[in-house]
Structure formats: C-alpha cells, structure tokens
Amino acid sequence: MRPTWVDIDLDAVAHNISALTNLVAPAEVCAVVKADAYGHGDVPVAEAAINAGASRLAVALVSEGARLREAGIDAPILLLSEPPVESAPAILQWGLTPAVYTRPMIEALAALATSPVSVHLKIDTGMHRVGASSADALGFADLISESPGLDLAAVWTHFAVAEEDAGFTRTQIERFDEMLHALRSDGIRVPLVHAANTAGAILFPEARYDMVRVGIGTYGLQPAPSVGGDLGLRPAMSVVSKVAHIRRHPAGTRPSYGRRRPLPSNGRVASVPIGYADGMPRLLSSAGEVLIRGRRYPLAGTVTMDYIVVDIGNDEIEVGDEVVLIGRQGDEHIRAEEWADLIGTINYEIVCQIGPRMPRRYRP
Ligand SMILES: Cc1ncc(COP(=O)(O)O)c(C=O)c1O
Structure with missing residues (x-):
C-alpha cells in the first residue's frame, strides 16, 4: 500500500458545525459538501455534519446528490445550481431540492412532478453567476406557486464578496430584502430564506435569515485571514x-x-x-x-x-x-x-x- 494519505478529523467537522450552529441560531445550518466535501470526503463529512446539528446538505451536481442518497443519507439535499434541463428526472429520482432560476427548468420539473416538489428560487443580487434577475424573479415565483407539482420552499441568493467588501455585501442584502418584500406584497409565501456563505454568516448577522450555507467553515478553514479567527474552528x-x-x-x-x-x-x-x-x-x-x-x-x-x-x-x-x-x-x-x-x-x-x-x- 502506498504510504501517503489524507487524515480527516470528523470530530473537528462536528466541532465546527456546532460552533457555527451556535453562532447563527435560531437560523439553521446547511453544510455545503459539494466537490467531495471540499476534498474531505462527501459521505463521512455529510454524516458528521448532520449528526452535529446541520439540518441540510448542499451540493453542486446531481451526481453528488445521488452519491449521498446511495449512501443512505436522507437529509434534505439542496442542489446549488440548475443542471441541464435533461437532468430534471434525475433530480426527482434522487429526491434532491433544486435551485431554480429559469423557465425551462421550472416547467420541466412541474411537468414531471407526481407529488409536490420543493424548489428554492435563486435570485441574483450581484454575484452574476447564476440566478434569476430581479425582473424575472416575481414571474418565476408566480409560475412556481401556480404549478400544482411545485412547492416554493425557499427564496435565496449568494454573496460575491462577503469576506472582503462589506459595502457591496450590504447592497446585495438590500436588493434581496427588496425582492423579498416585493414577493410578499404579491401574496407569495416564502417559508425559508437564505443568503449567507461562511463569511456572510460570520460577518453579517442580518444575512443569516432562516438558514446559512456553510462550506469552508465546516472544514475548519477561514474564508479569509481576517474572518472567523475568533470562532475556534479546527482544520479537519x-x-x-x-x-x-x-x-x-x-x-x-x-x-x-x-x-x-x-x-x-x-x-x-x-x-x-x-x-x-x-x-x-x-x-x-x-x-x-x-x-x-x-x-x-x-x-x-x-x-x-x-x-x-x-x-x-x-x-x-x-x-x-x-x-x-x-x-x-x-x-x-x-x-x-x-x-x-x-x-x-x-x-x-x-x-x-x-x-x-x-x-x-x-x-x-
Ligand atoms: C451557492 C453557494 N452557497 C454557499 C457556498 C459555501 O461557501 P463557503 O465555502 O464560503 O462557506 C458556496 C460555495 O462556493 C456556494 O457556491
């Protein structure tokens, strides 16, 4: 056997999740375990995070969600971006909770659903990678609410510079709050709201909403040298x-x-x-x-x-x-x-x- 290996301290993962859970309570913690849990190993980390108090998991790919399901993990798994629309059946097959932000994906899921499928509507407030524009968001929320097969379970956004630019992050939070207000004024019920990554969760209490999505902090690493040094996170x-x-x-x-x-x-x-x-x-x-x-x-x-x-x-x-x-x-x-x-x-x-x-x- 080759004498080269990676040691993963699952106790550190559990410690980090409880430190973050205590920090953001009563908001929930969603542990981001995409990319094989940032190289730490998806299934063991996911299990440790759930046992330590994370209420959900998040992945980037359908295949990453499928691996967790195949390992017997039944916690809610959020898919952080839309896969190609042809993957809609696989999303349902594996019981994943998809981010949605385009009409074709919303319609494909609505057409396939046999029982209500929870979806999280993602709004772009400044990251400009994926997400619905504020101009489209209201229409998509209406479309989801009117589709019997879909359940608008959450509305969310993602920060671009939470660890380094408080001004721009506050602008993103303001834009997001305006969108939430517009949706609610339109009679749309939004059961769960989330925005913050690790840096956002640490630095912007007002951005914790109902849930935070923590990746790097789960692994005991700081999002930037100046962020989270006092939390006692332990590298895993x-x-x-x-x-x-x-x-x-x-x-x-x-x-x-x-x-x-x-x-x-x-x-x-x-x-x-x-x-x-x-x-x-x-x-x-x-x-x-x-x-x-x-x-x-x-x-x-x-x-x-x-x-x-x-x-x-x-x-x-x-x-x-x-x-x-x-x-x-x-x-x-x-x-x-x-x-x-x-x-x-x-x-x-x-x-x-x-x-x-x-x-x-x-x-x-
Ligand atoms: C949409 C989304 N949310 C949350 C995270 C977690 O970010 P972090 O590892 O900085 O906590 C990521 C990671 O890149 C992400 O893409």
Missing part, C-alpha cells in the same frame, strides 16, 4: 506521507526535474511519495516546506507527478519517518493557507485539489 484535513528513500549527495547537486536548486551543502535528500498528481501544487517547488520529526524542511527541487524531494541536511531522519505536508507535527503547523499564499490562490482550491488518488482516513 491533514496530508501525510512517509520518507520512502534517502540518498547522500555533495553540495551543488541539483535533485529532480529541471535541476533548479543546488544543495547548499553536503547532505541528504529524502524522497517522499506525493506529487502533483495527488494535488501537491508544482508551484510549491521553490518555496514549499514539510514537517519531519517536528521540524520544517525545504523542498530540494521540483515537485514531480509522484514524488517530492526534501533537503534534510544531516539530520537524523530515516526511511519510514512520517512527513506532514498539511497539518500539525509537534509544535509546528503547516496550514492549507500557507500553500495558498505561496502559490497565489485560496485555501478552498488547495483542499479541493487534494486528489482521489490519496486514501482518506477518518478519525475518530
């Missing part, structure tokens, strides 16, 4: 491997593809079986570090598809020693944010990219 993912091979080389030796970095002194290089095919970004080649025996060591050269090389100098390190790529070892901690900062991206992308080639080990 660690990425771990073991030293597979060690060689001694003279100073000036340039290990790995491209021969980019000379060893500064005579010393040893440890090869560790994790690479960019596993989600370790190749862009970390020049600045990435790993933890072995509780100390930081720099990479000795380019990240390859299946291996990294680590400059361990003359320290006492042996084949089989554990190597932490992301996570804690002793007093040291490498966070997903450290990788993200080094390569100019966000922690979301780092954890989502930890690939399916790596087995997940779940604790407890």
Whole structure:
C-alpha cells in the first residue's frame, strides 16, 4: 500500500458545525459538501455534519446528490445550481431540492412532478453567476406557486464578496430584502430564506435569515485571514506521507526535474511519495516546506507527478519517518493557507485539489 494519505478529523467537522450552529441560531445550518466535501470526503463529512446539528446538505451536481442518497443519507439535499434541463428526472429520482432560476427548468420539473416538489428560487443580487434577475424573479415565483407539482420552499441568493467588501455585501442584502418584500406584497409565501456563505454568516448577522450555507467553515478553514479567527474552528484535513528513500549527495547537486536548486551543502535528500498528481501544487517547488520529526524542511527541487524531494541536511531522519505536508507535527503547523499564499490562490482550491488518488482516513 502506498504510504501517503489524507487524515480527516470528523470530530473537528462536528466541532465546527456546532460552533457555527451556535453562532447563527435560531437560523439553521446547511453544510455545503459539494466537490467531495471540499476534498474531505462527501459521505463521512455529510454524516458528521448532520449528526452535529446541520439540518441540510448542499451540493453542486446531481451526481453528488445521488452519491449521498446511495449512501443512505436522507437529509434534505439542496442542489446549488440548475443542471441541464435533461437532468430534471434525475433530480426527482434522487429526491434532491433544486435551485431554480429559469423557465425551462421550472416547467420541466412541474411537468414531471407526481407529488409536490420543493424548489428554492435563486435570485441574483450581484454575484452574476447564476440566478434569476430581479425582473424575472416575481414571474418565476408566480409560475412556481401556480404549478400544482411545485412547492416554493425557499427564496435565496449568494454573496460575491462577503469576506472582503462589506459595502457591496450590504447592497446585495438590500436588493434581496427588496425582492423579498416585493414577493410578499404579491401574496407569495416564502417559508425559508437564505443568503449567507461562511463569511456572510460570520460577518453579517442580518444575512443569516432562516438558514446559512456553510462550506469552508465546516472544514475548519477561514474564508479569509481576517474572518472567523475568533470562532475556534479546527482544520479537519491533514496530508501525510512517509520518507520512502534517502540518498547522500555533495553540495551543488541539483535533485529532480529541471535541476533548479543546488544543495547548499553536503547532505541528504529524502524522497517522499506525493506529487502533483495527488494535488501537491508544482508551484510549491521553490518555496514549499514539510514537517519531519517536528521540524520544517525545504523542498530540494521540483515537485514531480509522484514524488517530492526534501533537503534534510544531516539530520537524523530515516526511511519510514512520517512527513506532514498539511497539518500539525509537534509544535509546528503547516496550514492549507500557507500553500495558498505561496502559490497565489485560496485555501478552498488547495483542499479541493487534494486528489482521489490519496486514501482518506477518518478519525475518530
Ligand atoms: C451557492 C453557494 N452557497 C454557499 C457556498 C459555501 O461557501 P463557503 O465555502 O464560503 O462557506 C458556496 C460555495 O462556493 C456556494 O457556491
């Protein structure tokens, strides 16, 4: 077996969900488990989140919802965007709760429904990715309300910059409140209202409405360095491997593809079986570090598809020693944010990219 794996701390997931549930109560928490639960493993995370107090789950794809249903999860599953209209039968087959924002999808679901199907009408208030325009929203709400096969269970929106631009987020909240007012004035009943992602839930109490949709916070990561640091969220993912091979080389030796970095002194290089095919970004080649025996060591050269090389100098390190790529070892901690900062991206992308080639080990 390959000695490289991802440790997922389900206790941390449960802790994070209860911290967020306490924060937003009486609003409900919907745990966003799309993209294989941001790389953490959809079914175990979904179960842990539901057991810890999340009342619903959300996914991006019909296939993601189907996987949860096949695993026996019966909590409500919100589909965050409309799939192609041909997927309408699959939405019903798997008992998913679709976001709707186009007439063809609303009509397709209405035509297929044999008993009332709950739908969540999504209104675009400024994200400009998917959603009904405010001009269309009222008409769609009427269409849904008049369709015997459909139940307008919720109206919702999504923030574009909740973690970094309070002004624009307040504008989105105002636009959304105006839409809710217009719908209600038109006699439309809106049983559930939701808007906030993790950053919105933390920073904008007025945007918690009846439910928040938390993704990154579920995994113990902050939506941005300045957001949620005081909530005590615990990162759930660690990425771990073991030293597979060690060689001694003279100073000036340039290990790995491209021969980019000379060893500064005579010393040893440890090869560790994790690479960019596993989600370790190749862009970390020049600045990435790993933890072995509780100390930081720099990479000795380019990240390859299946291996990294680590400059361990003359320290006492042996084949089989554990190597932490992301996570804690002793007093040291490498966070997903450290990788993200080094390569100019966000922690979301780092954890989502930890690939399916790596087995997940779940604790407890
Ligand atoms: C529509 C929608 N709601 C909620 C979320 C969760 O966002 P976050 O991970 O920032 O909490 C996402 C994630 O991208 C999303 O697309």
